[in-house]
Amino acid sequence: MREFFYAAGFIEVETPVKIHAPAPEEYIESVQSEGDFLRTSPELAMKVLLSQGCEKIFQIGSCFRANEHGRKHLEEFTMLEFYAVKWDYRQLAEFTAAMLKSAAGNNPVFSSHDFITVDEAFRRYAGVSAFEADADDTFDELMVTKVEPNLGTEELTFLMDYPASRASLSRLSAANPKVAERWELYRNGLELANAFGELTDSVEQRKRFEAANKFRAANNMHAYPEPVEFYAALDKGLPESSGCAIGVDRLLMLLCNENDIRNVRA
Amino acid sequence: MYNASDLKKGLKIEIDGAPWVITEFEFCKPGKGTALYRCKMKNMISGAGMEKTYRPTDKIDKPNLEEREMIYGYYDGDKYVFSDPNTYDEFPVSEETLGDSKYFLIEESVCNFILFNGEPIEITLPTFIEKEITETEPGARGDTATNVMKPAKIDNGFELQVPLFINQGDVIKIDTRTGTYAERVSKA
Secondary structure, X not given: OHHHHHHOOOEEOOOOOXXXXXXXXXXXXXXXXXXXXXXXXXXXXXXXXHHOOOOEEEEEEEEEOOOOOOOOOOOEEEEEEEEEEOOOHHHHHHHHHHHHHXXXXXXXXXXXXXXEEHHHHHHHHOOOOHHHHHHHOOHHHHHXXXXXXXXXXXXXXXXXXXXXXXXOOEOEOOOOOOEEOEEEEEEOOXXXXXXXXXXXOHHHHHHHHHHHHHHHHHOOOOOOOOOHHHHHHHHXXXXXXXXXXXXXXXXXXXXXXXOOHXXXXX | OEEHHHOOXXXXXXXXOEEEEEXXXXXXXXXXXXXXXXXXXXXXXXXXXXXXXXXXXXXXXXXXXXXXXXXXXXXXXXXXXXXXXXXXXXXXXXXXXXHHHHHHOOOOOEEEEEEEOOEXXXXXXXXXXXXXXXXXXXXXXXXXXXXXXXXXXXXXXXXXXXXXXXXXXXXXXXXXXXXXXXXXXXXX
């Protein structure tokens, strides 16, 4: 996997695991560590590197998410995260598919891929539009019970263009602002990756983090300090870029044909 | 009350006044979305199955369930009467609740009760009981190795399949969970 990145001109980086300010997200909780937090993802630190002139970077390392235990979840898991300046999110998807195919060697599990939009997938498998589901607050339930089990059954499936309300740290599509430049990747119903055409607008990003922080406060979740270094990087100027985060343990599940993530770690 | 994060396989919960046991459990968290707890469950009274998905903020009722050991006493012509060995409280149980277990009740045997709001909903008998065969075709001597079975009856009329070598008057062990023959205890 590393060889594929090196050959494509990426450099490997390492950013701190124990951090002062995680990205505020609605449903991701950090593990606390002596007044700081263990990173839930290396995203903000890697974006600071982009603002400082790095153009293609990747990192493989542990991330931590509190209270996530199950067949598909470990509290500590291994994340592969990478960013490429100037690439758009579709180009990133093609690269990701090629990288996974190469990493799998002779195992055919990642040998081909296809695309479907979130809205098409909802209409096909849940019988409603993704936007209606989002408005009715049934999006997550339908995703888990109806949509996900049907994704990636034959080949890698990129689930493209999330409703704008679920943009997270991605930018809205210029062609259709109802959706965000965000995809997730599935195989055998298992979510493998999340990717963004990165949001570079510092005003919009602050707005989203503030809204997430309000949601967190209303739901008794931990309040996070302001990510000042990340805000400074945004103000300085984050280049147009795309980035992807892959759950490495889940790749191993598929490569080893294992049904439980706890069986692929030491 | 339980929180959604308490849910797991084997947990017993109450929904609309009925007790359910969770038979399959999965923690889910669709990309950037809320955590969801998917449960398959079985109604502890009717045996009916159902699927339900909970969110982290959901609260779930705890059923008033109690496990107690009871001693089987007698049949009063309508109900099967058990009693608590400590308090001597009597618990009459209907034929319907017992099902086929009614054929395997032996006086003085210790049974495990699960009570829901004080009413027995599940009764577990000793795993093996001994019963005499009261009716069967004559046995085929020497044929002790084959798997061929024949019908036989015990004193209360319950019919089960036994090996060919079993004769009327033999005492056999019966598995009360399945109502099937386990082994021969003694010959007539």
